[in-house]
Amino acid sequence: MTAVQAPAAARPTPVKRGPLRATARLLRLELRRNAMLWMLPVAIGLFWFTAYRKAVAIPPLWNLRAASMQIGALLAFVCPVVGAAAWMGSRESRRHTTDLVTITARPRWVRQLATWAATTCWATVGYLGCVAALYGVTAQQAAWGGPLWWPAAVAAASLPALSALGFAAGTLIPSRFTPPVATVAAFFVLALSTQLIVGSQSYWQISPVVTGPWDMTPDAGVGTFYPYLPDLPIAQVMFLTGLTIAVLGAVALPGGSGGGWLRRPAAAVTMAGLVAAGTAVALAGTGTMDAHGMIAIPALHDAANDRPLRYTPVCSHTAIPVCLNPAYASYLPTAATALAPVLSEVAGLPGAPVRISQAAATYRQGIGNSVGIGLPGPPISGTPPVFRLLLPSQLPGPTMTTSELAAAVRSSAGFALVASVIGDNAGATRAQQAVTAALSMSAGLPQSSPAAPTRQRPNATVPLPAPVQSAARRFAALPASARHSWLMQHLAALRAGRIALAQLP
Amino acid sequence: MTAGTARKVPAAAPDREARLAWPPRAGMRLLRLYAASRRVPVAIGAIAACAVGLRIALTGHWDSYGALQLPLVFEAGAAAAITITTASPLGEPERVTGRWLPFLRLATTLALTAAAAGALTAAGIGAHLAGGTVDVLRNLAGMTGIGLLCAAALGGRLAWIGPTGYLVVGAYGLYTQWHGPALTTPWIWPARPPHDVGAEMCAALVFTIGIVITSVRGAHDPAGE
Amino acid sequence: MNVEITGLARRFGRTMAVAGVDLQAGPGVFGLLGPNGAGKTSLLRMMATAIRPTSGTLRLLGRDPGSYGPRREIRRRLGYLPQNLGYYPGFSVAEFVEYFALLKEVPAAQVPAVVTVAIDRVELGGEAKTKLRTLSGGMLRRVGVAQAIVNEPELLLLDEPTAGLDPEQRVAFRALLRDLGLRATVVVSTHLVEDVGAACTQVALMDRGKIVFHGTPNDLTARGEGYGTGDAPLERGYSAVLAEARS
Numbered sequence: 001m002t003a004v005q006a007p008a009a010a011r012p013t014p015v016k017r018g019p020l021r022a023t024a025r026l027l028r029l030e031l032r033r034n035a036m037l038w039m040l041p042v043a044i045g046l047f048w049f050t051a052y053r054k055a056v057a058i059p060p061l062w063n064l065r066a067a068s069m070q071i072g073a074l075l076a077f078v079c080p081v082v083g084a085a086a087w088m089g090s091r092e093s094r095r096h097t098t099d100l101v102t103i104t105a106r107p108r109w110v111r112q113l114a115t116w117a118a119t120t121c122w123a124t125v126g127y128l129g130c131v132a133a134l135y136g137v138t139a140q141q142a143a144w145g146g147p148l149w150w151p152a153a154v155a156a157a158s159l160p161a162l163s164a165l166g167f168a169a170g171t172l173i174p175s176r177f178t179p180p181v182a183t184v185a186a187f188f189v190l191a192l193s194t195q196l197i198v199g200s201q202s203y204w205q206i207s208p209v210v211t212g213p214w215d216m217t218p219d220a221g222v223g224t225f226y227p228y229l230p231d232l233p234i235a236q237v238m239f240l241t242g243l244t245i246a247v248l249g250a251v252a253l254p255g256g257s258g259g260g261w262l263r264r265p266a267a268a269v270t271m272a273g274l275v276a277a278g279t280a281v282a283l284a285g286t287g288t289m290d291a292h293g294m295i296a297i298p299a300l301h302d303a304a305n306d307r308p309l310r311y312t313p314v315c316s317h318t319a320i321p322v323c324l325n326p327a328y329a330s331y332l333p334t335a336a337t338a339l340a341p342v343l344s345e346v347a348g349l350p351g352a353p354v355r356i357s358q359a360a361a362t363y364r365q366g367i368g369n370s371v372g373i374g375l376p377g378p379p380i381s382g383t384p385p386v387f388r389l390l391l392p393s394q395l396p397g398p399t400m401t402t403s404e405l406a407a408a409v410r411s412s413a414g415f416a417l418v419a420s421v422i423g424d425n426a427g428a429t430r431a432q433q434a435v436t437a438a439l440s441m442s443a444g445l446p447q448s449s450p451a452a453p454t455r456q457r458p459n460a461t462v463p464l465p466a467p468v469q470s471a472a473r474r475f476a477a478l479p480a481s482a483r484h485s486w487l488m489q490h491l492a493a494l495r496a497g498r499i500a501l502a503q504l505p
Numbered sequence: 506m507t508a509g510t511a512r513k514v515p516a517a518a519p520d521r522e523a524r525l526a527w528p529p530r531a532g533m534r535l536l537r538l539y540a541a542s543r544r545v546p547v548a549i550g551a552i553a554a555c556a557v558g559l560r561i562a563l564t565g566h567w568d569s570y571g572a573l574q575l576p577l578v579f580e581a582g583a584a585a586a587i588t589i590t591t592a593s594p595l596g597e598p599e600r601v602t603g604r605w606l607p608f609l610r611l612a613t614t615l616a617l618t619a620a621a622a623g624a625l626t627a628a629g630i631g632a633h634l635a636g637g638t639v640d641v642l643r644n645l646a647g648m649t650g651i652g653l654l655c656a657a658a659l660g661g662r663l664a665w666i667g668p669t670g671y672l673v674v675g676a677y678g679l680y681t682q683w684h685g686p687a688l689t690t691p692w693i694w695p696a697r698p699p700h701d702v703g704a705e706m707c708a709a710l711v712f713t714i715g716i717v718i719t720s721v722r723g724a725h726d727p728a729g730e
Numbered sequence: 731m732n733v734e735i736t737g738l739a740r741r742f743g744r745t746m747a748v749a750g751v752d753l754q755a756g757p758g759v760f761g762l763l764g765p766n767g768a769g770k771t772s773l774l775r776m777m778a779t780a781i782r783p784t785s786g787t788l789r790l791l792g793r794d795p796g797s798y799g800p801r802r803e804i805r806r807r808l809g810y811l812p813q814n815l816g817y818y819p820g821f822s823v824a825e826f827v828e829y830f831a832l833l834k835e836v837p838a839a840q841v842p843a844v845v846t847v848a849i850d851r852v853e854l855g856g857e858a859k860t861k862l863r864t865l866s867g868g869m870l871r872r873v874g875v876a877q878a879i880v881n882e883p884e885l886l887l888l889d890e891p892t893a894g895l896d897p898e899q900r901v902a903f904r905a906l907l908r909d910l911g912l913r914a915t916v917v918v919s920t921h922l923v924e925d926v927g928a929a930c931t932q933v934a935l936m937d938r939g940k941i942v943f944h945g946t947p948n949d950l951t952a953r954g955e956g957y958g959t960g961d962a963p964l965e966r967g968y969s970a971v972l973a974e975a976r977s
Contacts, residue, residue: 021838050677079669096816099780104833105805180585180665188578259798
């Protein structure tokens with residue numbers, strides 16, 4: 001150590017202190033040495049294993065992948081972020097630098113804020129990379145629509161909140177046990193919050209892992225025909241922002257964080273954060289499932305979001321065109337192939353639809369968390385008549401293979417289509433039942449058809465009487481042209497109930 | 506200190522018999538001091554808190570995979586608490602002492618694991634603990650093993666990364682049993698049925714490897730700590 | 731006077747670590763001697779504003795550190811090296827010193843320059859980018875000194891600053907102390923009486939929380955004349971004063 005060789009440095013001249021520049025330098029130091037940087041591989045690995053692989057395995061629909069991403073990203077990042085933040089919060093105690101940093105001039109809260117900010121920055125960078133990867137793949141695969149940003153925003157807003165909670169825990173209780181306890185507690189609260197949701201208007205809907213009506217699971221039909229409602233995400237972002245502000249403000253309250261000039265505004269900021277978070281929770285408590293399967297919050301709702309999205313359907317070149325929302329374009333070949341035999345049976349018949357058109361499902365809240373999903377009206381309506389179709393993927397259930405999807409389309413929509421054309425509904429005559437059964441046999445539909453999305457034959461699962469079955473077999477044995485010709489002549493009378501079973505060829 | 510006041514230090518007892526003649530009280534005292542240095546009482550408190558938390562949570566209604574994910578959360582917390590006790594505050598001076606250290610490490614880890622298993626199992630008595638006792642033992646042992654391996658690699662204070670990261674993996678594995686395709690590898694043992702031999706073997710193997718490494722070598726001791 | 735202490739006391743539970751100390755110090759190097767548990771570190775920590783006194787008055791750099799505003803002003807002009815230096819192993823030497831420069835509110839534009847000067851003054855210029863975890867104990871101590879002097883403090887408090895330094899570095903460090911003492915008040919707490927003799931213009935001896943001697947090193951040497959305990963004149967003076975205080 002040289003007193004002679006090195007020039008005695010003059011005391012730093014009191015110039016304008018440039019707080020932003022100093023803060024930037026402090027943040028730069030913290031960014032380079034933050035534990036979250038080392039936790040990123042863990043977070044990204046968990047995201048890949050739990051969220052990314054699952055998301056790319058489901059159909060490339062933006063609403064499905066965005067909702068899956070929101071939930072998966074949260075659950076993947078919660079443990080690394082909370083743990084790293086708690087670790088950084090306890091740094092001064094672990095490294096025995098408390099005295100050293102306490103006696104410096106800069107307020108403790110500023111110092112702590114820099115550490116928290118660095119942790120949050122790295123967490124956000126990692127998260128954005130994950131979102132970019134998933135959304136990039138989806139953009140290449142999706143046939144229509146664009147990225148849904150609200151799910152990404154909710155998950156992004158969660159990171160500062162998780163980081164703040166972990167950091168506060170580490171600062172308040174700088175024990176070696178604090179990071180794991182905080183991590184496990186955060187994971188538990190996220191999981192617990194979803195189990196407490198019962199039906200609509202639940203305050204627990206504010207939980208950032210909630211993307212829609214709970215227990216419905218991300219639904220392919222939501223956010224495709226109608227805009228993705230931002231009501232719940234707005235409330236969730238408001239809650240998370242308020243929570244973050246409240247926690248960070250609370251960190252400034254203990255003595256030694258700064259003078260009264262800091263602690264009084266900190267108290268006000270904490271209160272403001274709590275008010276914001278509380279307001280958001282109250283708003284979430286007014287949220288109900290709307291007819292389009294999303295949570296609508298009256299105070300935040302924009303009526304413009306109730307108008308259907310405009311789109312140009314993609315159609316097949318079958319006897320009766322099958323037209324789907326372009327988001328489901330990848331399903332068109334399967335659906336058209338599955339329905340082709342049925343369409344060739346009914347095409348051209350009086351009252352047959354001129355088009356099979358995919359419809360938006362309607363959603364109805366049942367008891368508890370049950371949700372009823374179905375067509376909004378009769379399967380066939382309008383002039384000229386159009387048959388409305390709900391794809392199986394618009395209904396809750398596991399992801400289907402191509403053959404499973406084709407079978408489901410054939411058995412549900414195919415049967416409903418035939419029944420609608422023949423008029424086989426409640427009060428149908430035996431002749432109508434026999435013709436429906438015959439056309440179903442000819443089209444290769446399963447005889448014990450499952451429930452159609454809405455109106456079905458009340459006695460669909462009841463075996464047909466023997467005479468009806470016999471008549472159906474006779475009718476089905478006719479050449480297709482003969483069947484078609486007979487129906488062209490007699491369909492109106494058949495629908496009116498004036499054809500007896502014995503009159504069927 | 507002055508030359509006049511220095512007491513005579515008795516000569517060291519060199520013979521083997523004298524060294525081996527340890528009264529039980531000394532052994533217990535050594536164990537107690539070791540446990541205090543590793544914050545074992547706090548770990549026991551954390552394990553007890555996990556058991557109480559599980560008991561309280563079991564009063565609620567949990568269905569399908571939620572009922573299996575719930576105990577997994579508390580098992581992860583207990584495993585993290587156990588593995589954090591491998592962190593030594595004493596560093597090199599302790600490591601260059603005699604032969605008792607590996608036994609102390611082994612005894613402490615085994616005792617804490619047994620205590621955690623007992624506490625979590627007891628918390629499930631009279632309540633619907635999905636998966637049962639076997640599930641608790643398997644998951645706890647496996648996650649403790651993961652934590653011990655983390656301790657060996659990263660240090661005792663960072664051992665919690667393993668169990669908490671695996672908690673996410675295990676919870677997701679359980680989720681896939683209801684929303685396929687199901688993950689069936691025995692290395693994600695929480696997602697396997699309670700009496701799945703493959704899963705039990707995997708968990709036992711990880712636990713055994715972890716406890717052997719940390720008993721023999723101790724947790725990684727970062728320079729400067 | 732940069733340091734004005736009257737009747738200062740500090741209690742930890744039942745232990746009276748500092749039991750009424752009166753002290754005044756201006757520019758120069760002030761040595762603080764005493765046996766283990768005498769209260770030196772507690773006194774130094776109060777002067778560093780790390781802990782509050784239980785009673786008594788304390789004025790540093792003409793300000794009362796009891797209020798936040800003046801305390802902040804003091805801390806801008808303060809340097810402190812504790813006995814047990816904590817550090818962040820992943821930081822490099824330059825980063826660690828820069829961190830404290832920023833916390834001490836050194837103007838941001840001047841930070842790179844003052845960091846370089848501080849590191850050079852402790853002869854660690856070649857290790858600026860070296861991670862702290864790889865440094866020896868003595869080098870870490872020098873890093874601690876660097877962070878204490880980075881803001882050119884008017885009040886510099888050093889607790890066992892030469893611990894771990896080799897004899898050559900100790901000589902250089904004493905020269906640095908003398909240079910710093912030309913402009914600032916430097917309080918050095920140490921067990922090494924030769925440090926006091928070589929660098930300090932004033933010395934106080936503490937025992938059981940009180941100051942039992944205050945004067946120059948020569949005065950302390952004079953007190954030891956004819957006293958048998960000690961290998962050097964200052965040591966004999968030290969022993970003599972303690973013996974008298976305890977009798």
